Each structure stands twice: as structure tokens, then as C-alpha cells.
Amino acid sequence: MRYTQFLFFVLLNLSAQFGLIIPALAAENISLDEATTLALQANPDIAVAISGREVESGQALQAGARPNPTLSGQVQDLRSQNRISSIILSQQLETAGKRDKRIAAADASIAIADADIRIAQAETSAKVYAAFYQVLAAQQAQMLAVELLQIGTTSTETTAKRVLAGKVSPVEETKAKVIEAGLKIELVNANQQLAAAKKRLISLWGKGLASTETTAFTAVGELDKFNTLPALAELAAELPNSPRLKKASLAVTQKQALSEIEKSKQTPDITVSLGAQRNQELGGLTQAIIGLSIPIPLFDRNQGNLQSAKAREMQSQDEKTALENQLQAELAIAYAGWQSQIEAITTYTQDILPGAQSAFDAARKGFEFGKFSFLEVLDAQRTLFQTKTQFIQTQSSAHQAEADIQNILGVTSTYKPLVGVDKKESP
Template identity: 40%
Template structure:
């Protein structure tokens, strides 16, 4: 048990020890890598089981894809993120338009069509003068729209990072499951061949051969399913950066922090700094800027006119100066002001809803991370050592003639399944950590992305 515990503790994160069983066709010895060879006393031919050292996740010479590389590719090529980022360019255009002043108006007024009947021509240039701070209010609203668009980008980047992390780990887990399934099928096939030879020699009952063939068929089906799942997971990962081609590069274990998970209260205290809550605050500021604009538009604009009036009969030219302003008797923009005020109330309520939603999601991710950690600890301390011990006992019992070969096969498959469950617990913990990062840290991976001019 101690030796098994030492072997289990040497597991890498996803580089789970793959057992390679080799059936000897001569010599009749059972070889255990943890100890010396043991030969059957009666000299019967027996399969040998060599537990090899854990191989690397991928060949050193092969092309690999790391988690950070996958995230970088998604950040630069994801169509949805690119669409959200284009909102910044749109908001820049709106900001430029908001700062423009009204164009002057040139008009010509002719009274009378005949020069002999006192025809007069009036040339007039009019300029609207915005009062009440409308231009400044429009600019502030446009800047808040840009800040909101930037918040959308930060939220999209945080969501994309978490989604790529989950897709990468799902593909990596499926890749390792397929490797375990291949090992299980190899064992089952060799077991079936060995059982056939021993039945032919009259050493065991034909029932043992039938059971070994059933086990081999089951292992073949499991391998087909594992390969299909791995291909689907890799295709989903490639879709994160807009690729429709199957992913050919191997995946390796990410170097993520496995430190103790902070308490939920500590994480919730940092929730206000999340991209989601920052965007909710920007939405409130945007609606408040809309209120300022609606109030500014209650002030009517003043139109200044300057021109000349020329009488064609007397050939007299007169200067024309005029001022005009709408009288705010009926329309004082009261409907827009009320709408803007209610929009502020709605944005505040939406922020409260967002906080509750993100807080619940944070608690869910924290619980999943804690549960996965408990499962990993339990498997490292109890399940994996017990499965390894059962396999060692089955091998020893088979050597001494106390167990059938199918018992060794069942023990080996149980060990494989335990390691597969350990992979699943690791992947679940990583996905939960990715969700925690989604709701906690502000986006610091924007690179050359334009920043909010109003942010401190």
C-alpha cells in the first residue's frame, strides 16, 4: 500500500500513469515494475504486467497547443469578440458626431416675379445657436456610450477566456480518456488472446475466454465513444477562434494555480471589481448623462439671421437682421426627461439584479471548485491507492492460482476508471476556477485595446 501510495502521488495533473500490459509468450514470468520478477511455481505460461512510468502528455517533437496559446488565438480571431470590439469604433463615430455644431442655413426669398412690379430679392444666412449646454450634454452622453461599449468588450473578453479554458480542458480530458480507452482495449485484446491459448491448452474453462471476448468488445465500444468525444471536443475548441478545421495539435496540461481556494466571503467582497459590475455602473452613468441631455433640450435654440434685401426697381439694398426662438408653451421635452429618469431607475435595478446573479454564479463556481477539490483529495488519498492495491492483489492472486485472469482484467479496468474520474475532477476544478476568474478580476488582457477616457 505504501508503494502504491508513492506511485499515486507521482501523478502529474493530466499525465495520469498509463499501465502497459504485455503478455509474455515465453518464460512464464510475471513482471512488476515495482518489484522483482515472480515465476509461477508450476512453470505455466502466464501473461506479464509491466506498469510503465508515466509518459509525457505529448511527444517532445510534436506540435502542441497550450492553454495560453489557445486563449491568445481566440482573443485575436474570435468572431463574436471582434463584433463586440467594433462597437468601440461605432461609439467613436458617435462621439465625433455629438461634438459637431449645427450647419448654417442659406436662403433666398424673392417677392414678385417681374422686375417692373417691384420685385425684391432677400439673401439670408441663418445660424442656429444651441443654448442650455446641449452640445456638452451630447458629448458626455457619447462618451458614456463609448465607456459602455468598452465595458461590453471587457465582459466579452472575460467570458471568452472562461469559455476557452473550459473548452480546452474538456478537449484535454477527452484526449486523456481516449488514451486510457486505448490502453484498456490493448489489455482486453491481449487478455482474449491469452485466454484462447490457455483454453486450447486445457488450462482454464472456455467460460473465461467468452468473458474476455465480451470485455474486449466492451472496451472497443468505449474506445470508439472516447475517440468520437475527443474529436467533438477538439472541434468545439477550434470553433473558439473561428476555425472549422479539426484541431491537429496535441494539448498539454495547463499550468494553473492549485492553491487553496479562498473563502466565499473574500471572493464576494471582490465582486464589485468584476467586469460585469463595472459595466452595470457604466450603464447607470450613461442613463444619467441621458437625463442631462433631456433637460438641456428643454431650452429652445436661438436662430440668428443676417442678410440683404434688394429692391430691383429702386435699386436699394437693405441689411436684414433677425432673431428667432421657439416658444416652449406645449413641448418642453417633459416626456424625454421622464423617460430618462425612469431609465436611470431601471439601470439601478438592473445593477442590483446583476449583482445578485453574479453573486449566485460566484457561489456556484466556488462550491463546484470546493467539491472538485474534495473529490481530488479523496481519490488521491483513498480511491486511487485502493484501486492500485486491488490491481496488485489481483496480479499476485493470479500468479498464485487463486484468481482467474478476468479478475485481473476487472481490477485493471477499475484502476483505469478511477484515473478517468480523477481527470474529470481535475477538469471540473479548473472550469470552476475559470468561472471564478470570470466574475472577479477586471480584464487586464486588453493589450492595445483603447481605454475609457473617463476611467481613473
Template identity: 35%
Template sequence: MRLKLLIILIFILFFLGPHAGATRAEESPPKPRPLGSDLPAFLARAPRQETPDSLGDAAATRESTGTVTLRQALALALMQNPELRAFSWEVRAREAATLQAGLLHNPTIGADLQDLGVSASPDSVPQPQGTLQLSQIIELGGKRTKRREAVALSRDLAWWDYETKRIELFTQVTQAFVDLLRGQQQQELTEETVRLAEETARVVSERVRAGEVSPIEEIRANVALASAGIERDRAGKELEAARKQLAATWGSAIPQFEKAEGILDAISPIPSLTQLAERLSQNSDLARWATEIAQRRAAVDLEQSRAVPDLTLMGGVRRYESTGDNVFIIGLSLPLPLFNRNQGGIQEARDRLEKGEEERRAAEMRVATALSEAYRALSTAHIEATSLKEKVLPGAAQAFEAVNEGYRLGKFGLLDVLDAQRTLFGSRAQHLRALADYHQAVAEVERLIGEPLDVTGGRP
């Protein structure tokens, strides 16, 4: 008889508490943005999964001990960066929270014995009775379905946070790689400056010994040589800092690679600002707001469902020991929503929804402003790099060669040589900075539009 009762209760509980809303947790995450989507990126291992759930194998990604390309640096960082890996584990944690949100309340089983003891009156003999009772909370108002929906959308927001961090890391690595390329070329430029300063000092020293020029010119040449040496030492320290900065993006304190391999002097025509603004739909900061608003609406629905009180269903069997009789017990309880109808929770969720709408508009304005600023930097660097390469550098090189040769022939003074040398190497350094600024701006624009600026070229 007790077994039959338990079977009936289980059937009732299953009927009143259906498995609702069990689909969202199995849905695929938001689609990655095109920028860097062809590269492997770390995704935390799911429970009972033997290999990492990722677009590539982390074990196959190793830092090179020789040269490193931009693609290799990006692959290393996307697989090994500690911050990105932390975002991925947050996604897994919210997946677990989604699973937990869809579970039923556990039933409660209880037993008690009543009327035990000895009576002082022979006419009043206690009648012991035992009760076995099973109770279950039945959530009404669709709470479980709405709770699972809200938590599943929170999981999707964690995916968007991961995707935003992936794009930011892609940009960070690209910009660090550009800094390293610039540092390497700056080091080469300063070493060439030192060699020319040494050659100039040697020629001046010979002419001083021959009595052709004043000894003061030898002092000037040596001062220029010392200044060139200082610039070379500074460039060396900046280069080492750039190497460490790049290695830090994949969690390495000491760089294992020797140098970066890439070409800074690779620029492409840039589209207009209007064309770029039309591509902002791929921006992860903007795309996530559709999920954010949906999650806040789901939170409103959840709070409204909490205004409906939950039903507690009870059932059991009672046995009277004196007679050997068994009786069934069925009961239910339902709170009366007289005072607390979750008014504050509902209003709070509605206010947060309104806040979300304002935050989305603010995000749209912020991204549009950032794109305008990045485009200004991009166009300025593009014009500067092109003008320096086509107009300034050829003339500076010709002037330096002419003045240097003229000094050997006694047609120009040392000050003319030093001035021509400063102009030439200053122009080269300015061109190098303009190229680096161009690629830095390209990386920033790509972060904002969520896709490559120009798939046909323009990569360092």
C-alpha cells in the first residue's frame, strides 16, 4: 500500500513539474566576429570532455626560439593569454549555472511518531500512531522556465564578454607586434647613424691632422658621435621593452624568440569613414546589447513570475498501531500574497531594463566617436607616411649624399654635413613613426568594426 502511495505521489509531482525550458543551454554560442576567427583560440574544457573544446590544440602552439611572425604571435596569445582563458572559464561556470537553474526542487520526506508514553489514568491509554509524509514544492507562474531563460542569456553575455576580450587581445598583440617591428628598425637606424658618425669623425680627424680644418670641428664630430651612441643605447632598451611587451600577451615573462619578422612599409588605400561606419554591426560591444536587453527583459519576466506563490503538495500514510489501520494523508499549502507580491523586485528589473536601453544608446555613441577618432589617426598617418616616402626621403637622401661628398672635396663645412645627416635620419625616423602609427590605427579600426580593414594587404 505504501508503495502504491509513493508511486501516485511521484506521478503527481512529475505532472505538475514538467521539464520546461530545456533547450537554451544546448544552443550554440554567439558567432565569433570575422576578425581573427580563422586563428585558434582557447576555450575551457567542458565537463567529461577529454580534449579542450577549442578551435585548435594548445599543445601544438609553442613559442618560437627564432623569428616570430604576426600570425604566430596572435595564435600564441589567443591560446595562452591568462585573461582570455579566465573569460572562457566564466562561460563554463555560467553554463553550469544554467543547468542548476533548470533543476526541480528536491522532495522532502518526513516521519513522526505520536502519542507515545504512559498514561496516568487506566481509562486513558495512549494510541501510538506513525506518519510517513512526502512533500514537494511546485513552482507556479513558470518560474523554472523563466529562471533558466534568464540564466541562459547571462551565459550568452559571458560568451560576448569572451568574444570582446578576444578581439581586444587580437588588437593588443597586433599593436605590440608593430611596436616591436618599429623598435627593430629604429635600432638598425640608430646603428647606421653611429656608423656614419664614426665615418664623419674619422674624416674630420684626418683633415684636422692635415691642417685643412680647425680642431673645433673634430670636437663637434665627436659630440655628434657621442649623441648618436646615446640614441642607439636608448633604442636598444626600447627594443627590449617591446620584446617583453609582446611576449607578455601570451603569458611569457622572458621572450624566447629572437626577433619579429614583418614589413612595416606595407600600406593599403583606406576606405571612407562612411563605409567604415556601415560595418559597425560586427562590433562586439554593440552586438552584445541585443542579448543584454533580452536578458533584462527575461529578468522582468522572472520577477513577475515570483509574484505568484508556490504550491507545496504533501502526501503520506499514517498507521495506527493499536488497530493496525493505515490511512492516507493528502494536503497542500499556498502562501497568501497579501503583503509581498514582489513589487520591489519587479520595479527594480524594469528600471534596469530602462537603464539598459540608455546604456545601449550610450555605447552606440561611444563606438561611433571612437571610430571617428581612430579614422582621423589612420588617415593622418596614411597621408604622412605616403608623403614622407614619396617627397621627403628621396630629397633628404640626395642632399646628404651631395653634402657628404662636397665636404670631402672641401666645398662644405662640417655643420652642413651634420645638418644634412640630422635631416636624413630625422626624416627616416619620422617615416618609421608614421608607418607604426598607420598600423596601430589600422588595428584600432579593425577592433571597432570587428573584421579586417583590407583582406588584400596592409598587414605588417
């Protein structure tokens, strides 16, 4: 196990130093699964959690160590004819299962470290999920801005020709130019938002990768597809399996093991001694020495440490209960947010977008019959595009709420969908 993790760190460091991960970013297209794989391989938070497990493994190794023997010697009276020399080997014998209880506590700490790894993986996966769909949304918003600017440029040129033909006032051309300038600014903002979204995604792939050279990729996915979630009660039933709650349960187990250690310390250890003594006064006679030492727990019975350990044990129980309540509240909030966004998407699809499209079509036909000015057509077009932009933002928010639910439940990758989830087309 340790060799595998060591090899993982070696490959990770080589990847970071010699660019073995970055070439994957040079691909023109990248999917959600590919983005998640990169993050799970190179995210520094996961690396920190793995290092933490190595720390606990070392502590577990030390917990199983037995007390070292003690070798002592002494000489009484340096005069050779009266000298008494002795050498004694002492060994402390642990009682009340102290070593086994230390090992149990260390194993609990390793289990907590494993839970930290799963938590880091789940959080990273959820962050990638949200960031990836933010990139998809920014890409669509940028394409809308490009399309709208093209229409604005065309309208300016058309209006200029109509001014030359004497069909409209020069004021109309000025208005068209102002609108076109505003559309250029919107495109610049859209480009900046897209670059920022890509950098947020890339930052999850490891330190040093969020550079401008690595943002030349296109996220490939379907922004308009969502998971069909089960009822809130069904999702809440999965909370005990979340890494965060499992860690809280393991923390209770660890505190119980630590309490057992403190309780075992109330039983004194025994020290046995075996040695020899050479007495020159008795003609160099060598005598055996056998000793037994037992501390008398008269004043210090470790009662204070045991009381503190029991209090920490109760505290961990309370922390687990508090976390359960917190996760239930977070899940309810995230689920309500997801529901509201899905309802908004349905409203956009059934009412708002068709209405904006109908208004644009009516303005365009009215312009053809001379009932509306070209700027009114452009304004209707702009309203339609603004509605589409808001629709994209709503879709992105729905995916963000879904990512929050994934994080709460502890989904570790996009290969594992939410419990009871089937993919379907949005309405």
C-alpha cells in the first residue's frame, strides 16, 4: 500500500515538473469525465489528504512499539578490595492491554484519514462538476454575444445605407452605432467571463496549470441536460453514507479508543529487573539480582485525563449530531434551489423564450410592412438574446445546485451518478 502511494506521488511530481499532465489540456475538446479525471489525479487538496494518511500510518507504526529494555550498571567504592559492581537489565511490562488500545486508536485515526481522502475527492469532483458547466454556460453566452454583435454590425451598415438613400434620419444611424459599441463591450465581457471560467476549472487540476496557454480548449457537454433527482426524503436517507458523516462516526470511535487508553493508564505497569552483582569484599562473589517494581496509584490515578477523554468522547457525539442536522439543512436548501431552477427552466422553455421569439418575429414582420423601425427590430432581437443569456445562467445555476447536492452526499466522480438518478432531456 505504501509503495503504491509512494509511486503515485513520484508520478504526480514528475507530471507537474515535466508537463505530463498539461498535454491533456492541449486537446481541442475536453469532456466532464476527462476534467474530473485530471482533477482527481492532480488536485493538491487530495494530495494533502493522502499525505495526511501517511502521517497517520507512521503514528500507527509507533503505537505498536513496545517499551525498550533498560540496562544500568553501578560501582560502589572505587577501591578494588572493597568494590561492589552490579549490572541490571530492566523491562517494563505494559498492563491492561495498553498496546492493543493504542493500536486501536491509531487504526481509527487511519480510518479518519481515509475519510478525509474521500471527502477531498468528493469536494473536488463537485467543484469540477460546477466549474465545467460554468464553462459550458460561458461558451454559449460568448457565442450569443458574437452572434448579437454580428447582427448589430449588419444593422449599422443597413441603417447607414438607408440614411444615404434618404429613407431614415441620420439619428437612426447614430443610435445603431451606439448599440453596436455596447454590443462590442458585451462581447469583451463575455470573453473575459469565459476565460475566468476556464481558469477556475483549470485551477482544480493542480498548481501552476492556470495559465493563459492552457485555456485554449473547448468544454464538450450538454448544458440543457439534467439529472432527475428522487424525492428529498430518499436523498436524505443516503446521508449516513456520506464521507463527512462517516468521518464523524469514525471520530466518535477514535475518541472512545482514546478514552480506553486513558482508562488503561489507571492500571500501573510492572517493571521486572534481572542482573548480577560482584562483591570484592566477599572474595569476588557474584550474586544474582531479581527485582520487581510496581507504582502505587495513591495520588495520581490519571483521573483528570480520563475525565477529559470522556468529555471529548461526548463532544464528538454532539459534533456528529450537529453535523447530521447541518447536512440535512444544507441538502434541503440545495434541493429547494435545484427545484426552483428546474421550474424556472420550464418557465423559460414554455413561456418566456417563445414569447421573446414571438415578439421578435412580430417586430421583424412589422418592419417588413413598414410598421416598425429597424431599431425596434434590433431592440426585439436584443431582448431575445438577453432572455437566452438569462436562460443559460439559469441552467448553470441548476447544475451548481446539483453539484452542491453531490458534494453533500459525497459523490466522488461523475462516473457515479446521484442515487436513483436517470438522465433525461430538459423540458
